[in-house]
Amino acid sequence: MAERTPAAARLFAIVLLAGLALVPLLAAWLGQPFWVTLFTRILIFALAAMGLNLVLGFGAMVSFGHAMYLGIGAYAVGILSYHGVDNGLVQLMVALVVGAVVALAVGAICLRTSGMAFIMITLAFAQMLYFLAVSLREYGGDDGMQLKGRSLLGPLDLNNSTVLYYLAYALVLLVLFAFWRLVHARFGMVLRGCRSNPRRMAAMGFPTLRYKLSAYVISALVCVLAGMLMANLTRFVAPSYMAWTVSGELIVMTVLGGLGTLIGPIAGATALLLVEEALSSLKLGIPWLDTVINQHWLALIGIFIVLVVLVLKQGIYGWLVAKKP
Amino acid sequence: MNHLEVNGLVKRFGGLLATDHVDLALARGEIHAVIGPNGAGKTTLINQLSGEILPDAGRIVFDGQDLTGLPPHRRAMAGLGRSFQITSVFNDFTVLQNAALAVQAHAGHSFRFWRPAAAERELTEPALAALAQVGLAERAHTPVSVLAHGERRQLEIAMVLATGAKCLLLDEPMAGMSPTESEAVVALLRKLKGEHTILLVEHDMDAVFALADRVTVLVYGRPIASGTPEQIRNHPEVREAYLGEEAH
Numbered sequence: 083m084a085e086r087t088p089a090a091a092r093l094f095a096i097v098l099l100a101g102l103a104l105v106p107l108l109a110a111w112l113g114q115p116f117w118v119t120l121f122t123r124i125l126i127f128a129l130a131a132m133g134l135n136l137v138l139g140f141g142a143m144v145s146f147g148h149a150m151y152l153g154i155g156a157y158a159v160g161i162l163s164y165h166g167v168d169n170g171l172v173q174l175m176v177a178l179v180v181g182a183v184v185a186l187a188v189g190a191i192c193l194r195t196s197g198m199a200f201i202m203i204t205l206a207f208a209q210m211l212y213f214l215a216v217s218l219r220e221y222g223g224d225d226g227m228q229l230k231g232r233s234l235l236g237p238l239d240l241n242n243s244t245v246l247y248y249l250a251y252a253l254v255l256l257v258l259f260a261f262w263r264l265v266h267a268r269f270g271m272v273l274r275g276c277r278s279n280p281r282r283m284a285a286m287g288f289p290t291l292r293y294k295l296s297a298y299v300i301s302a303l304v305c306v307l308a309g310m311l312m313a314n315l316t317r318f319v320a321p322s323y324m325a326w327t328v329s330g331e332l333i334v335m336t337v338l339g340g341l342g343t344l345i346g347p348i349a350g351a352t353a354l355l356l357v358e359e360a361l362s363s364l365k366l367g368i369p370w371l372d373t374v375i376n377q378h379w380l381a382l383i384g385i386f387i388v389l390v391v392l393v394l395k396q397g398i399y400g401w402l403v404a405k406k407p
Numbered sequence: 408m409n410h411l412e413v414n415g416l417v418k419r420f421g422g423l424l425a426t427d428h429v430d431l432a433l434a435r436g437e438i439h440a441v442i443g444p445n446g447a448g449k450t451t452l453i454n455q456l457s458g459e460i461l462p463d464a465g466r467i468v469f470d471g472q473d474l475t476g477l478p479p480h481r482r483a484m485a486g487l488g489r490s491f492q493i494t495s496v497f498n499d500f501t502v503l504q505n506a507a508l509a510v511q512a513h514a515g516h517s518f519r520f521w522r523p524a525a526a527e528r529e530l531t532e533p534a535l536a537a538l539a540q541v542g543l544a545e546r547a548h549t550p551v552s553v554l555a556h557g558e559r560r561q562l563e564i565a566m567v568l569a570t571g572a573k574c575l576l577l578d579e580p581m582a583g584m585s586p587t588e589s590e591a592v593v594a595l596l597r598k599l600k601g602e603h604t605i606l607l608v609e610h611d612m613d614a615v616f617a618l619a620d621r622v623t624v625l626v627y628g629r630p631i632a633s634g635t636p637e638q639i640r641n642h643p644e645v646r647e648a649y650l651g652e653e654a655h
Contacts, residue, residue, distance in 0.1 A: 260520075268517040271524045275508050278497045285457060285491075286570050287483030287512035296518065 091403040095345045106244045118243045124355045125250040126311045131335040131347030133304025139342035142277035146201045147208030151302040153324030154181045155309020160319035163229050170233035177306050185302035189295045215321035226320025340400025349399045410435040410604040416465035425451045427629040438605045440615045443625035449608045453576050457489040458482045488572025492579045494559045503547040506534035509569035537569035557588040574604040
């Protein structure tokens with residue numbers, strides 16, 4: 083494989099983040115307000131994928147149930163708003179507390195297993211929560227429910243889509259910075275050590291479970307934040323937010339961007355959702371081809387993922403940071 | 408009081424007696440070598456001492472504390488450090504990061520999320536000292552993935568030292584080393600003797616007889632003889648069962 087300098091990776095990160103910062107301006111300039119919504123969605127998934135990446139990429143814990151935390155964030159906003167509590171900070175507190183309690187309990191059980199068992203048990207918990215949401219008739223059950231309004235957050239008017247966009251953007255930057263510190267600090271070294279050689283970690287004296295559990299909870303809370311933004315973006319919550327396919331999509335985004343890299347999940351979420359959008363609404367002007375593509379875009383995305391994973395083994399961003407062996 | 412004491416240790420894998428009533432007593436500061444042919448259960452013994460597998464019977468007492476049922480990390484925290492026969496390091500870290508992580512295990516908790524570990528001299532200085540002891544200081548910033556085999560074996564030892572363990576369980580530390588590298592390890596172990604209690608599993612008989620205060624011979628999991636190197640060298644059963652023609 084060709085040698086890439088980390089400088090290229092840094093440039094990529096700066097261009098990506100700067101590009102994302104300019105989206106609302108470009109959208110206004112080009113008269114494409116839909117872009118703001120699309121890219122808010124991208125940022126929200128980027129945030130969730132970053133959260134997942136902490137356990138998946140840095141800790142080698144393949145959680146197949148992280149959509150459940152998106153759901154917890156979304157339902158915290160939805161249910162509180164249904165009962166007239168639309169103060170964003172109150173919603174945030176409740177969402178984080180519920181998310182932390184659930185993640186602690188689920189993590190404490192799941193982390194006693196590893197490998198395939200871990201994947202399956204995280205999936206099982208997510209499905210439990212999914213069906214719990216389906217059973218909540220009061221809150222729309224299977225159909226979900228419309229929110230009366232977006233969260234109230236002091237001077238920030240989230241009904242303004244640009245404000246919501248930049249709130250999501252700021253959270254992405256904040257988590258990015260915090261994780262950058264974290265993975266190089268003692269905690270991150272332990273987490274990466276557990277990924278690389280858990281046996282040695284124990285032999286050296288690390289009680290690895292408590293560190294992995296903490297990483298799992300932090301990772302879950304980032305997804306809870308993403309879920310809260312999602313409910314605000316769509317003004318709608320439904321069990322489908324925690325469908326297992328969403329957990330799968332988060333894994334795909336993380337792997338696509340580059341496992342265990344900080345920027346990777348942002349790159350992966352952007353790439354996947356943009357390709358999805360492009361393929362599902364493509365108009366080439368050739369009617370039969372457009373129909374085929376618009377109807378079978380999911381299959382085409384499959385091909386896209388296979389190509390990226392085969393050609394760029396460490397994902398889009400991982401390929402850029404890869405150093406000479 | 409003995410530093411490490413093992414009484415009546417038994418481990419069965421199905422019908423196989425991998426450890427057959429092993430008793431060991433290591434006085435503080437001595438090197439106790441465990442030798443035996445391949446498959447004699449030497450690594451299985453170390454795995455039981457380090458806690459990776461639990462014995463079916465018997466007791467392990469270290470520093471007056473019964474470790475028998477404790478998980479590996481608790482034993483490491485008690486001061487019992489082990490090295491691995493098959494080099495077991497962190498391949499995506501540098502040499503220094505490997506050693507620093509070993510120091511970190513014994514430098515308070517790791518719920519520190521902000522300050523880069525590489526900037527903590529509390530971690531890097533003892534790590535560099537451990538690397539210097541095995542002669543790897545100059546390679547500190549080299550990624551482990553590009554180290555030569557001998558250097559990886561040296562790192563393996565440095566990581567045990569970096570944990571600050573008082574008792575070292577060394578599983579064939581010289582396996583696959585060049586004669587020069589082996590000599591360096593022999594010199595190092597001689598220096599460590601006295602400060603550290605060492606259980607040495609090793610195939611290199613010259614090294615064993617040069618270093619050990621006591622030698623135990625395992626055959627099919629059973630200790631057939633235990634004594635000073637001189638006694639072992641002249642033990643008829645040992646000569647027959649193990650040393651065979653190798654004995655000079």
